[in-house]
Amino acid sequence: MNIEKFFAKRNSGIEWSGIRIMFALADKIDGVINLGIGQPDFDTPVHIRDAAKEGLDQGFTRYPPASGFLDLREAVAKKVETENKIKADPDSEIFISVGAMQGIFNVMLHLVNPGDEVIVVDPGYDYYSQIRLFGGVPIRVKAKEENQFKINPEDVRKAITPKTKVIILNTPSNPTGAVFDRKILEQIADLCKQHEIMVLSDEPYEHILFDGKEHVSIGSLEGMKDLTISIYTLSKSYAMTGWRVGYVVANKAIIAEMEKLMEHMVSGVTAVAQRAALAAISGSQDCVKHMVERYAKRRELVYTGLNSLQGISCIKPESTFYAFPNISSFGMSSWDFAKYMVKEHKVAMVPGSIFGENGEGFVRISFATSSENLEKALGRIEQGIARI
Ligand SMILES: Cc1ncc(COP(=O)(O)O)c(C=O)c1O
Numbered sequence: 160m161n162i163e164k165f166f167a168k169r170n171s172g173i174e175w176s177g178i179r180i181m182f183a184l185a186d187k188i189d190g191v192i193n194l195g196i197g198q199p200d201f202d203t204p205v206h207i208r209d210a211a212k213e214g215l216d217q218g219f220t221r222y223p224p225a226s227g228f229l230d231l232r233e234a235v236a237k238k239v240e241t242e243n244k245i246k247a248d249p250d251s252e253i254f255i256s257v258g259a260m261q262g263i264f265n266v267m268l269h270l271v272n273p274g275d276e277v278i279v280v281d282p283g284y285d286y287y288s289q290i291r292l293f294g295g296v297p298i299r300v301k302a303k304e305e306n307q308f309k310i311n312p313e314d315v316r317k318a319i320t321p322k323t324k325v326i327i328l329n330t331p332s333n334p335t336g337a338v339f340d341r342k343i344l345e346q347i348a349d350l351c352k353q354h355e356i357m358v359l360s361d362e363p364y365e366h367i368l369f370d371g372k373e374h375v376s377i378g379s380l381e382g383m384k385d386l387t388i389s390i391y392t393l394s395k396s397y398a399m400t401g402w403r404v405g406y407v408v409a410n411k412a413i414i415a416e417m418e419k420l421m422e423h424m425v426s427g428v429t430a431v432a433q434r435a436a437l438a439a440i441s442g443s444q445d446c447v448k449h450m451v452e453r454y455a456k457r458r459e460l461v462y463t464g465l466n467s468l469q470g471i472s473c474i475k476p477e478s479t480f481y482a483f484p485n486i487s488s489f490g491m492s493s494w495d496f497a498k499y500m501v502k503e504h505k506v507a508m509v510p511g512s513i514f515g516e517n518g519e520g521f522v523r524i525s526f527a528t529s530s531e532n533l534e535k536a537l538g539r540i541e542q543g544i545a546r547i
Pocket residue numbers: 197257258259260261284329333361363391392393394400404405
């Protein structure tokens with residue numbers, strides 16, 4: 160029987176994540192060093208875990224409010240005001256989501272009509288399935304290597320049509336580690352105001368910055384508060400990928416729509432996970448600082464190591480725990496290069512083409528793993544290159 164005949168037509172727009180396909184390949188090979196993983200290798204800090212344990216004993220075992228506990232939303236309001244320079248009412252302008260992912264999904268569901276154009280940065284994080292699921296049309300704006308993978312607002316301007324509804328920005332950026340400077344964001348903000356385009360600003364790596372780089376939240380720029388949906392997560396900053404807690408800051412009408420959907424979808428974010436999130440946001444931020452210091456050392460190792468390899472060049476990432484080296488000199492597609500490295504030399508990495516057609520010729524290497532692993536992996540890549 161053809162079970163697929165029962166599937167809704169909209170599902171055809173969704174694809175398996177390429178990262179998942181790569182990992183399935185890596186899992187079959189013994190002794191692989193996985194540089195593909197997009198999550199911190201650290202454990203969630205103790206004070207955060209303790210708060211969840213206390214939460215269990217305090218009875219946080221029942222349905223939470225659909226938009227999150229008020230004390231957590233209040234802590235978020237303080238954080239976004241001091242750190243992101245966005246003033247938001249905890250009662251109506253903040254929503255606690257199941258990680259950044261469900262925040263993005265929820266927003267897309269509410270905003271995108273069939274035929275609406277959504278501008279995305281290419282190479283950039285894969286938002287394509289979420290856009291297509293609702294009939295949206297992704298419009299790519301290239302982030303060029305020669306511009307350190309920062310987009311040119313002029314290219315954004317050219318991509319705007321009467322059908323443009325949303326632009327998705329992700330700075331600091333996965334997979335390139337680029338941070339869009341204030342000036343770039345100001346110019347994009349002007350375009351959004353002029354054409355009334357909503358910005359979905361996905362900011363999971365806001366804290367993982369190097370060399371004193373500044374992170375600017377576009378929602379803080381003049382006249383952008385109502386035109387920005389800012390998405391944050393605890394996943395990367397606090398090594399909390401498995402807790403599934405994020406938050407969204409937006410105009411109250413948008414937050415109300417999100418809350419409505421949340422009721423029907425998952426009824427809210429797990430209560431004890433919210434207690435952990437409260438401890439993370441309102442507690443000492445030293446743990447974040449320590450993790451970033453470790454990433455900074457590894458970044459140095461990876462950046463120097465990759466650039467010392469014949470045929471590879473790599474821009475120094477300004478943020479995140481990813482490097483995005485150029486491997487085009489080998490004349491192989493990024494998939495072929497990544498498959499070769501995992502099968503023959505036991506190093507897993509993510510093909511750049513997963514991040515859009517302009518990611519072709521690059522691979523993403525995560526340095527969210529020990530320096531020892533990174534050194535070993537660089538040695539293996541060197542051997543692999545010598546045999547191409
Ligand atoms: C750019 C970007 N957005 C969203 C997410 C999803 O994060 P979360 O774990 O909060 O759902 C990730 C995770 O890798 C990411 O890199």
